[in-house]
Amino acid sequence: MVFIAILIGCIIGMIAGMNAPIIPYSLSGYLAISIVAALDSVFGGITSVLKGNFDLKIFVSGFFGNAILSILLTYLGEKLNVDIYLAAIVVFVGRMFLNLAIIRRYYIDKWTQKINDAKKETAKKQ
Numbered sequence: 001m002v003f004i005a006i007l008i009g010c011i012i013g014m015i016a017g018m019n020a021p022i023i024p025y026s027l028s029g030y031l032a033i034s035i036v037a038a039l040d041s042v043f044g045g046i047t048s049v050l051k052g053n054f055d056l057k058i059f060v061s062g063f064f065g066n067a068i069l070s071i072l073l074t075y076l077g078e079k080l081n082v083d084i085y086l087a088a089i090v091v092f093v094g095r096m097f098l099n100l101a102i103i104r105r106y107y108i109d110k111w112t113q114k115i116n117d118a119k120k121e122t123a124k125k126q
Helices: 002-019 025-051 056-080 085-125
Strands: none
Touching (some): 002 025, 025 056, 025 085
16 A cells, blocks of 8 residues: 555656756755655655554654755755755665665565475475
């Protein structure tokens, strides 16, 4: 169910992106950090689905909370003339890679288990 929602969201985002106006350079930093924060939340949501402890309230609050916090950090960094948003990018990207590693391990274990079960079934038949 969650994967269907993600797929629908991606399709809507693609259609909206093709019809949206071009983002000005002055706002491109805000958009970039927001996308990274949103992707971090999406990968975290997929990981929690695989672990069996997904909660929609936590996902939605994390999705918007991360995006808003990253935008505020970018704004504060612009006002202070310091690239604070780079710290947020490092943290979000690090968490994305961690979640991607968990997702990868889950599917590799599942695939390996399936192969082992097939080998055992074949051995029983012989």
